[in-house]
Amino acid sequence: MAASLRLRGAASGLWYWSRRPRPAADLAPLRGVLLCSRSMASKTPVGFIGLGNMGNPMAKNLMKHGYPLIIYDVFPDACKEFQEAGEQVVSSPADVAEKADRIITMLPTSINTVEVYSGVNGILKKVKKGSLLIDSSTIDPAVSKELAKEVEKMGAVFMDAPVSGGVGAARSGNLTFMVGGVEEEFAAAQELLGCMGSNVVYCGAVGTGQAAKICNNMLLAISMIGTAEAMNLGIRLGLDPKLLAKILNMSSGRCWSSDTYNPVPGVMDGVPSANNYQGGFGTTLMAKDLGLAQDSATSTKSPIILGSLAHQLYRMMCAKGYSKKDFSSVFQFLREEETF
Numbered sequence: 001m002a003a004s005l006r007l008r009g010a011a012s013g014l015w016y017w018s019r020r021p022r023p024a025a026d027l028a029p030l031r032g033v034l035l036c037s038r039s040m041a042s043k044t045p046v047g048f049i050g051l052g053n054m055g056n057p058m059a060k061n062l063m064k065h066g067y068p069l070i071i072y073d074v075f076p077d078a079c080k081e082f083q084e085a086g087e088q089v090v091s092s093p094a095d096v097a098e099k100a101d102r103i104i105t106m107l108p109t110s111i112n113t114v115e116v117y118s119g120v121n122g123i124l125k126k127v128k129k130g131s132l133l134i135d136s137s138t139i140d141p142a143v144s145k146e147l148a149k150e151v152e153k154m155g156a157v158f159m160d161a162p163v164s165g166g167v168g169a170a171r172s173g174n175l176t177f178m179v180g181g182v183e184e185e186f187a188a189a190q191e192l193l194g195c196m197g198s199n200v201v202y203c204g205a206v207g208t209g210q211a212a213k214i215c216n217n218m219l220l221a222i223s224m225i226g227t228a229e230a231m232n233l234g235i236r237l238g239l240d241p242k243l244l245a246k247i248l249n250m251s252s253g254r255c256w257s258s259d260t261y262n263p264v265p266g267v268m269d270g271v272p273s274a275n276n277y278q279g280g281f282g283t284t285l286m287a288k289d290l291g292l293a294q295d296s297a298t299s300t301k302s303p304i305i306l307g308s309l310a311h312q313l314y315r316m317m318c319a320k321g322y323s324k325k326d327f328s329s330v331f332q333f334l335r336e337e338e339t340f
């Protein structure tokens with residue numbers, strides 16, 4: 001059946017969405033989510049959980065678009081500047097769910113996300129029927145599917161919407177969102193995600209956003225290692241790093257790692273390599289994403305030879321003290337570890 005949502009009308013100044021009755025067979029994908037009274041196309045408070053490197057600028061872009069926020073982070077300092085800006089900071093994910101019927105989570109790993117949703121004071125403890133819960137963390141697609149089932153039992157809607165683009169794109173509102181979930185809810189998700197990203201792409205059922213993200217990050221890891229190796233080799237051969245980057249970026253070796261996020265200090269401004277690899281996308285997070293790619297490759301019997309090597313390399317970096325540095329520090333790792 002075609003889209004089953006329609007804008008019904010205004011009550012108390014808020015727009016309400018409802019679903020037209022569906023034939024029984026067509027109800028299966030929406031078990032328990034028959035009536036949605038979530039406020040739409042209105043600037044009612046949006047919950048935001050996880051105000052780290054990415055969540056911080058993403059939440060600020062929602063603020064810029066006029067959305068009041070209900071904020072929670074397990075690390076209180078992460079909430080400070082939002083509190084100072086007048087946003088409401090609460091003390092658990094459950095409290096966020098009590099006050100907001102649209103919530104975005106931006107957390108490091110599957111474990112953190114499960115804790116935020118299903119923990120003692122998790123979102124599911126107080127989620128309102130019809131709420132829209134969007135998880136933008138990069139996690140295991142199987143976990144997204146499990147969470148979607150739990151959320152559905154509570155009469156709410158879950159979508160996975162991981163992002164690509166890094167901290168710079170998060171700041172400028174130019175992220176790419178890869179969205180998985182019930183297609184009829186995509187427009188509702190797009191209303192918020194469009195404030196933080198320039199590309200919001202519907203991928204299919206729950207978990208497919210994560211699938212797209214995992215493939216992207218495996219390719220990113222491989223291209224970053226390749227860029228670091230090529231830059232290091234060129235420098236050893238006597239080339240000026242800026243000149244080499246310029247040539248790569250006008251040649252067939254050009255990629256995001258070479259032209260937007262170059263790993264060599266001094267080649268570009270405003271990237272982690274210009275700031276001792278602080279901020280950006282942590283090596284530990286990249287190792288985590290490559291682990292997700294490895295698990296997915298095993299379960300689908302897909303060969304990922306370079307992806308597996310990249311996984312080992314990033315795990316080695318974590319063991320050698322690089323875990324908190326940006327993943328482009330693989331350049332520094334190669335230079336410091338080379339014993340050939």
Ligand code: NAD
Nearest residue numbers: 050051052053054073074075108112137138166167280281
């Ligand atoms: P981060 O570690 O900087 O931020 C995560 C935040 O979540 C922190 O403030 C932390 O205190 C908070 N947190 C952790 N557990 C929590 C809990 N149980 N309850 C509440 N808050 C909790 O991570 P990040 O770089 O912002 O990345 C977030 C997600 O986005 C990750 O899944 C990552 O893989 C993905 N991602 C990151 C980038 C990047 O460039 N940093 C790019 C694309 C995707």
